[in-house]
Amino acid sequence: MLFYIDKSKAKKKSKGLCIITGRITIDRQIARFSTKMDVNPEMWDAQNWASYWQR
Numbered sequence: 246m247l248f249y250i251d252k253s254k255a256k257k258k259s260k261g262l263c264i265i266t267g268r269i270t271i272d273r274q275i276a277r278f279s280t281k282m283d284v285n286p287e288m289w290d291a292q293n294w295a296s297y298w299q300r
Contacts, residue, residue, distance in 0.1 A: 251264070
C-alpha cells in the first residue's frame with residue numbers, strides 16, 4: 246500500500262491543500278482510492294508517506 250499526494254491538483258479553495266491518495270497493487274492490478282483527507286504539501290514527507298504533524 247502506498248500513500249501519496251498530487252501537488253498539481255492542489256485545491257485552490259482549500260488554501261493549496263492536496264488530497265492524500267492511496268494505491269494498492271496486487272499481481273500488477275492497481276487500485277487507487279481517495280482518503281478524503283487533505284494535507285499541506287509542505288508538511289508531507291514522501292519518503293515515509295506521512296505528514297510531519299502525525300509523528
